[in-house]
Amino acid sequence: MMIVDNDLLSIQQARILAENAFQAQKKLATFPQEKLDEIVKGVAEAVAEHLQGLAVLSHDETDYGRWEDKYVKNQFVCSNTRRHLWGMRCVGVIAEDSKKQITDIGVPMGVIAALCPVTSPVSTTIHNTLIAIKSGNAIIFSPHPRAEKSMSKVLDIMIEAATEKGLPEGCLAYLKPISKSGARELMNHQNTSLILMSGVPGMLPEAKASGKPVIYGGTGNGPAFIERTADIDQAVKDIIASKTFDYGVAPSAEQSVVVDACISPEVKRAFQKHGAYFMSEEDSLRLAEMFFTPDGRRRAGMVGVSAERLARRAGIRVPVGVKLLVADRRYVSESDPYSRELLAPVLAYYEEDDWMHACEKCIELLLHERNAHTLVIHSRDEDVIRQFALKKPVGRLLVNTPATFGGMGATTNLFPSMTLGSGSAGSGITADNVSPMNLIYTRKVGYGVRTMETLGGANTIEKPCPESCFGAESSHPLSAETLQQILTEAIEVINAASAKK
Template sequence: MRFVDKDLLSVQEARILMENAGEARKVLAGFEQERLDRIVVHMAQAAAKHARELAVMSCEETEYGNWQDKYRKNRYICEYLPEKLKTMRFVGIISEDREEKMMKVGVPLGIIAALTPSTNPVSTAIYQALIAVKSGNAIVFAPHERAAKTTGRALDILMEAAAEAGLPDGALSYLGTVTRQGTEALIGHPAVALVIDTGVPEMTEAAKAAGKPFIYGGTVGSPAFIERTADIPKAVKAIMASRNFDYGIVPAAEQYIVADSRIAGEAKREFERNGAYFMSGDEEKQLIGLLCPENGSQDPELVGKPARELARRAGFSVPDTVKVLVSEQKYISDRNPYARALLCPVLVYYIENDWVHACEKCIELLANESHGHTLVIHSKDEEVIRQFALKKPVARMLVNTPAVFGSMGVTTNLFPAMTLGSITAGVGITSDSVSPMNLIYVRNVGYGVREIEDRMAGDAEERNGRADAAVLSTTWQTAVPKGGDDSLDDELERAMKKLLEWMAEEE
């Protein structure tokens, strides 16, 4: 029986994929935006036909979340994202100002290495593949080991459709043999121009060490402040729908509720009417003992499980109507696991006297374990909303909308993204909802609109006297040596002499 080293096989595969991507990149360089757009549309249409199959497959493989919500995410990315991208240009001339004689040219970064999560594997892979092709980049995926089969199936569908539409071979690919060593070889390859890590925290340090530009999209709990002027029923309904969506594993989902004391009682009753269960002290201990049994981090086997199952496994019972479990807390502490990110339908409920204290509480929550990702405020007071926008260390602030759907662009006009930049959490290079614009650089083109003598003469009007002229002359003669281009040096010297003569005549 022949023994095959899986790690070595994965590393070798990563190198081959990168070589193929390098060749594909050369071909892609000749593709115009319209040609790329046709490929994107064909890929999205193919993925949409398999959206349900992939959602079910994801749940079966990872045991995270529920297939119905994953199906909704898959359909959203396949249908809405191409529509959003349709009129946008990222390759070639992307804008032109004929009056100002300026132009911007979009240039693909090259080869992208993308790490996809186990929590949202299909929607993330489809989204990143579409924005990479839209922006003329080659992309190589490293699936999460827990979702490798599902991610591979999704990418096979996309690759087949892309090839049919004319995408060069190697421009879209993935690691079939998934190991940490193979993933590290992929992100550390010299040809990689950008690394995108979406919700794979165990690879963050390796991505940093690769020395590449690095985008990190974290999955963390978000604070939501219910201010006294808020529409309480609407706010509570939004929070409950968001926190329970896919059983709490979507990036940006609310975890911490900060309620104004004036409306805290009303809000609590509204939460209970909408399926929230406020736990007793003993039940809180039972639940957190189940979720975080040893070192304070969440047991991965309890990620994305429904509230009723969590309660049952923790040893207490809840009504069948319960969707979210709630723990009432007063303080934030590093030793309190409820202050840490939990990827399941659990909320933590705080009460503050006014918006100023609520503001401080939200900042404290965001600073705790660097949760600088997303913040939600429910309020009708524009001044309070603006103060929150000015003071909160977050990448995005959402107003009167569910965090999950607002951050994805479903209920807001933010870009429809599955990777939400987390630079405010101290990781990565951007806080954007990542779009094709993050996968290109912009070449700025400016036409000459004035002669050098015109500019020099204009500057000289601010100078006075022969003394300034003499200093300028001395500086020119002693500090500016002749370069290799004699014609340019001669032209500059003639211009300076003309300027000095003009200044002398003015005297």
């Protein structure tokens, strides 16, 4: 009887893929932007023919959300993201300033290790593939174990299309068999230059421990604040549409609502009018117990489930067609499950006396799980909006828009992305909506525009240095000859030190 060790196989596969990708990316790095754009176009067109089937497959495999909404996300990537990529320059000369004589050169990072979320496996995989190729990078995916079939299917489609368009073999690949050991090896491999991680918080500590730059696209305990000057009916409709989309699993979806107390009765009526149900305290606690185990772990089967289905499980009688369950809360605390992220159509509801107290409540919520991802404010008071923008420890602030759609760039002019950076609390290197520009570094080219003699002119060096620089007696100007002597001596010291090494 042959015993197969999947961990060892996965580790070996990770090493092979990383080494192959490293060599293949060297070829890819020579491609002009126009050739990369041709490959991106071919990949997007090929996968566009399978978007609905992939949405159904990912829903059936994961049992998260609604396949119809996953189909919308797939379409969004293949249309909006692709449209924004068109004409963007990421490699080669990407900017020139003839006046300052500075040129920017876009340089790919190299080999990217990518982990994608079980909540949006297909759309995120497509998005990350397109932006990686666009920026001249190789990318290797470690599929989520619960979304292995759907991720493998979409990657097979894209690999075939990309190869036909000339992508060097090995630049787009995925790990199989899947294991944490294989993913860990991939992240730590010497040929991996960057880790692109979306919604896999359990692997974040290991990614950060690898010493590689990490772009983390997570979720977070994002609140929405309805301020007294807001268009209440529109704000409520936006929040419900956002929180019920794909049954609440979108990365920027609202997790709680903070409301100006003076408008709270009107806000509650609007929520009820548009399909929300306010639970009693007893019902709220019974539902909360279903989300987490006593030791704080998330229970299986509670993510991406409809409000009606959740209510039935908890034995809560709700009106037919209810879209959203709401729990009145007062405090943010470790012991209250509603202070945590609930990836379902469930909202915590807080009242505060004024925008300043609401500001503090939002900060508490944002920092509670340390992701500080996205905050929404519904207001017509520009001063209040500005104060929120200045004070909140958050990756993105959205104004008068649904968090789900505004965060991904559908109802805002943010870059259309399925990987939303969570960098404000130290989770990753950027809080951007991740684009190809996050997958390159910029080489600066600066032409000489002044000479050493010019630096010694009366308008620059020939000015007395403040007494604090050299003491009270050292107030004489530096001549060009003195400066040249200082530089020469410094260079001699550096060369001598280098020779000793």
